[in-house]
Each structure stands twice: as structure tokens, then as C-alpha cells.
Amino acid sequence: MATFSINLKDGSVEQPKPVIVGIDLGTTNSLVAYMKDGRSTCVKGKDGKSTLVPSIVHFAQNEEIIVGDAAKTKLETDPANTIYSVKRLMGKSFKDVREQQDFFGYQILDDDTDSLVKIRVKTRFYTPVELSALILKELKNRIENELGTAVSKAVITVPAYFNDNQRQATRDAGKLAGLDVLRIVNEPTAAALAYGLGNEEGRTETIAVYDLGGGTFDISILRIENGIFEVLSTNGDTFLGGDDFDRVIVDFWLKQLSAPHSSDGFMSSDEWIKNKEFGQQIRLLAEAAKKALSSVEVFEGELNGRKVSLTRATFEGLIEPFVRRTLDCCKNALRDAKLDVGQIDKVVMVGGSTRVPLVKKSVSGFFQKTVFDSLDPDEVVALGAAIQADILAGNQKDLLLLDVTPLSLGIETVGGLMDVIIPRNSKIPTKAGRQYTTSVDGQKNLKISVYQGERDLVEHNRKLGEFILKGIPPMPAGLPKIDIQFILNADGILFVRARELRSNLEQHIEIRPTYGISEEEMALMLLDSIQNAQTDMQSRSLLEARNEANNLLLSGDKFLQQHNEILSESEKATTQALLKALREATKGEDKDAIHRAIEELNEYTAPLAHRALDATIRQAMRGKKV
């Protein structure tokens, strides 16, 4: 039973020590783990069988969405509506994945090659973020069932080579699933944490993490110094793994079955493959054989009433080229890290395929070391993520807590635009600033309104507070230099300071940005910004065009007044007509029309401005000798 307490100040219900879970969001399988009685533990499904949730989502005819084992059974029967390997698409554009399109049995939308990929399921389109969120929700349900309480905070692991887009996409998926993602952790780092590596104070260790899963291979070289993990290099092959081992067994058996001496007028291997049901049967038997051969020397089975067998020695011969390829990647990773094999202190094994004895033996031989393999290789990353979560929960005191700000912080600028000063997901404590100026001659006061959110217009974001910088000395518009600094401290308190640099005038406020905002609201704000990105971009460019036009109209009027005598009547009339056209255009909604009017005005007045400048210089030089 969970304990709750009520905050008497604002009536909110609080859970004194929230559980922070660790999640391994994998390409083939995903897991969730937490600290149970001081030990990192992976959570099993309701049936109590497995800790693995296949990373597969199925969209049924009746709109039902199924995730995990039940969805896996639909891979063969309903491939178009069954989505797997979505992690391969995270943060990618169609251009990035065009070459690999054949790998996916479902439809990837080819609309605009530079925008992020979408997946078509029936009449709807899903982003990889939404699909990953469905897998994360399944994991969230799993842990909530286990604990009997709501869980809203998580640490999620990603491959060390994931770029910012891919990491951000993973965070967004967490948010959509109702999870506050406290930290994104590299998978090899989590694996090392699971083995308690890097805890010895004052020692620097270099660790190789060899991760061979179902469809991907990664090797990462890490350096751990005083609890800080640094990725020195990564290498691998995104299409190499246990599935290849299964495939070579299938090929081997097909050859056996259709060989002339063993055939009694049987089907050819091509015909075997075309038979879907048989294809599925033989693949499953091949995987069973592979798994069995990790502990026995000979496997014997039956296919359509015919006996098939495989010895470990034959199997090892079949997969040897793949294993060699992984070792080539290890060589490259060492070269990139500028290290010799002898400089690696420890080797950690991750991924289901490292159970294969030949893999273990080869890796151990390559690095000349006994490898770390006592933990379940499928669970090791999730176990480490739960340890990282425990560190963040403050239960492991000797480690530093680094946090991030969940939503962007900024101020309102001309036209109601949001100008972001601290982008979301910035590590805190952090500090950032920018210089602004006035938009009106002689402006004495400047209102600084502070907002939080991802939308381009402040009216759609959350206002945190405002203050007025009063008593700016009178100066023409654009001359005052107003420096605005945002300082977000480790407790999440935002300090905003505005200072006019010519007069040293200063004002500030203190705000707590996350005060009174729930995780759900935050998730909604984020979702809102994703859904409205297009309209936001349009309104932003329209407002920016109008701002530019208004500045030009002001200086245009000034120009006509100041240089009346050097302009001909027709020049004045044309300039006035162009100014009028621009003023009209700013009243409309068409940003291109505003840009066109700006261009026409600029083009016509450029030579006039040159002439005005020459006249001013001549005036200034009059009576002076050079």
C-alpha cells in the first residue's frame, strides 16, 4: 500500500518518495525495472512469465491497440497493421531511412523527404514518438500493476550513438505516455552501472560494452572517472544480430530438406519459403535450436513430419562470419578511442545473443579477458537504468544530481512572440541571456513578461510573471541596450534580471516555473506545441513580416520628412505610394505580400538613400579642408 500525504498549503496530494523507474526501450524488446528491497529488479507481466515486452504495437480491426506478446503474434497474420522496430525510426526523416524501407513490413509515409517520418496504419498516420509512447504506456501499466500505485517518473535508456533529435524524440515519447523523463541514459552506461562498475573512488576504468541483440550490434568504449561516464567511441552494425543466426539455420535446413539425396520429390527451397505458414514454423524452430545450442551440443526437431538436426559445431561454423564482423567493429571502436586491447579493463556483455557460447568465447579471446556475464543479458540495461533512477531519487547520496528544465523559458517580444532564452531540457543549474532594445523614441519603461512553453505566440504559453524596468533615460528607439539574464538554479527557481547597460538601471524577479503545474499539464502543453507547430510557424512568420514592415514604415516616414529638399516631386509621390501599399499589406494575412511590398519599397528607395547620405556628407564637409 502506498502512503500519501496532503500538502496543507495548496491542498495537493503528495507521495513522499515517488518511485522512479528505469526503462530499457529496445528495438526488439523493452523492459521496466525498479529498486525492490534495495535490489534492482525487472518487472514481469501478469502471467509472471517474462520480463520482456516485445516492442511491437498492433492495431486491430476494432480500433483496439495491443502491445507486446499479443501484438507479436500478429506479425505474420496482419503485418500491415503491426509495427515493430520503431526505435529504428526515432528522430529520423524519410530521407534517413529510405534505403532501409524494405526492412519494414508496414507503410512508411514518403511525403516530404526532410520532415520526420510517419507510419501509416489504416487511415491514420502515427509518428515514431506516438508509437514508442504506446510501448512506454504498456511498461507504465506493468509497473503500476506490480506496485499498486501510480508511477510518473522514469529514466529511459538510448544507444550511445543516438543524436539530440533521437534523444529528444525519446523524451517526447515519455511525456506522451505520462512519464516525466528525468534522464536519458546511454545503454552501455546503464549496463556498466548494473555491474556496479565505476564505483571505486579515485580509479579510472576503461570499459568495453559489447551489445548483440536480435537485430542490432553495438560496441561502446567508456571511461569512468569519479562516477562520471564518458563515451570514448561507439561502433556497430544496425543490421546484425540474433535474427541473422536464425536465418542461416533456416537456410541450412532448407538446403538439407531439398538436397537430392534426401528428397523424395519434395519442394524446392523457393517453394518452401513461399509457404507462409511453413516459413513461420521453420523460423521459430531455428530460433529454438539456436537457444538450445547455447546449453546443449545437439538439437533435434521435426518439421512437417521430417526430422531436422543441428550440432553446436555446425551452428558455430554457420555464424562465424557474423561474429567476425562484430570483432571488426570492436577493432574500429578501439582505434577511434585510440586504445589498445590491453588498455581495456573490463568487458560487459549485453543482449540476448551474447548467450551464444561462440560469441562469449570470441569476445573474451579478442579482449583477452573474462567477460562480465553473470546478469541476464536481456535485463542488464533496464537494471542499470533503475540504479540510475535510484541515484536521481536521492537514495545514493554520493552521486551528483543533474536535472533538466522540462519546458522552455522566455520573454514576450514585439507582436506577442515568444523569445526563448532557456530552451527546454537544458541541464540545470543554467544561465542564459540576451540583449534587447526599445521600439519607440524616448521610451522610458520596458515591460518584461516571462513565459513558459513551446508555442511561438506567448498567448498560448503559460505566463510566469512580469515586471517593469522603469526610468530608462530618454534615447532614440533602438539605442538603449537592455540585457536580460535568466538564471535557473538547481532548485528550479528562476531569477530574471533586466539591466539597461548605458545607465546601469536594474530590476529583477524570482519565479518558480514548475509551481502549480502538473505532469499532465506539461505533457498537454508539449503535445499542443507538436500539433500546432505548422500554424505556429505561419503566425510567427506573419508577425515577423509585420514587425519588419512597421519598422520600415516608421523609418520611411522619417526619411521623407528629413530629406524633403533633395527629393523630386515624383520621387516623393512614388515613395509615398509604396509606403501606402506596404501599410495596406500589413493589414492582411499574407506574409508573402508583405515581403513583396517591403522589397519593392527597399529597391526603389535604396538609390534615394545613397543620394541622401552623399548630401549629408557634403553638408558636413562644407567649409572644411581635407
Ligand code: AMP
Ligand atoms: P535482445 O534484442 O537483446 O532482446 O536479444 C534478443 C535476441 O537474443 C534474439 O535474437 C534471441 O533469439 C536471442 N536469444 C535469446 N536467448 C538466447 C539464447 N539462450 N541463446 C542464443 N540466443 C538467444
